[in-house]
Amino acid sequence: MTDRRIVFVVFDGFQPLDLTGPHEVFHSAGAYACEVVATRAGPVRSVSGLVMHAAHGVTDLDPAGTDTLVVVGGRGVDRAREDEALVAWVAAAAATARRVASVCSGVFLLAAAGLLDGRRVTTHWAREEQLARENPEVRVDCDPIFVRDGRVWTSAGVTAGMDLALALVEDDLGRDVAHEVARRLVLFLRRPGGQSQFSVALWSRQPATDPVRAAVGAIHADPGARHDIAGLAAHAGLSPRHLQRRFTAEVGVPPAAYVERVRVEAAQRALTGGDEPVEAIARRCGFVTAETLRRTFHRRLGVAPADYRARFRSTTGALAGHADLSEEGTSP
The missing domain is CATH 3.40.50.880 (Class I glutamine amidotransferase (GATase) domain)
Incomplete structure (x- = not known):
């Protein structure tokens, strides 16, 4: 050779x-x-x-x-x-x-x-x-x-x-x-x-004004809440149309996209931090159903929630999940 x-x-x-x-x-x-x-x-x-x-x-x-x-x-x-x-x-x-x-x-x-x-x-x-x-x-x-x-x-x-x-x-x-x-x-x-599997939290700009900061704070305080544009506008004290424009300009993504990413992060933390069932995590983080969470994870991260948990959880249970990788031929 x-x-x-x-x-x-x-x-x-x-x-x-x-x-x-x-x-x-x-x-x-x-x-x-x-x-x-x-x-x-x-x-x-x-x-x-x-x-x-x-x-x-x-x-x-x-x-x-x-x-x-x-x-x-x-x-x-x-x-x-x-x-x-x-x-x-x-x-x-x-x-x-x-x-x-x-x-x-x-x-x-x-x-x-x-x-x-x-x-x-x-x-x-x-x-x-x-x-x-x-x-x-x-x-x-x-x-x-x-x-x-x-x-x-x-x-x-x-x-x-x-x-x-x-x-x-x-x-x-x-x-x-x-x-x-x-x-x-x-x-x-x-x-x-x-790479989106690993870049949790540092993906957006910080809001520059108090109204947008209030909307962002409400999203992070309870990712699983409804957070439609009308509700976020009420937190911000702006009209929905005005918030939509200001939020996108200051944060870099529209409110709906921001809400989804915060919910994904919340689900990531829940998956890697404990043994709560995927169905319960989906409801608590605002996805309503496990299937919606699964589709969102595949679209944003390229992996299923269960696979994400197995690969990134830093607990003894996670080690058992890593052992399954031998079936894919990637460990001795």
């Missing part, structure tokens, strides 16, 4: 798991030669203080011959994308590479190298707005765990780099090899759902 050359790009302030996670996936597949490049060869300090050794600097590693270029993310990417030598090397390597990939905020370095125009990409949900604002020519979609657009692959934050690496292995070597790597590393071959 011929080795495929994977070149990881790192920089001061990189996220270590963006490198070590995918690196381990490729190593476990047994068909890749992995190298690490930085602006200069030698020690590179990660955002958490872990120091990694870059065997190559951009002045001594020929960018040609790279099969797959992987740019990692981390807080240091904002400074790295101003490093002209590093950006130029990324652009040169990408010009001849069969594939180009980024993990998390590494996508900003790809953008700086001019590699994303007209493409659909993803990144960590917390940097979605920044990426879209700074790169209007790029289609940003931050629900998927990873996105493939032609030869450019981008992934969400941190552990999503391993999902991306597994997909690259499957693309190269087939499902059976990727499946075996996933089993060995105790990973999902294809993780269910999207």
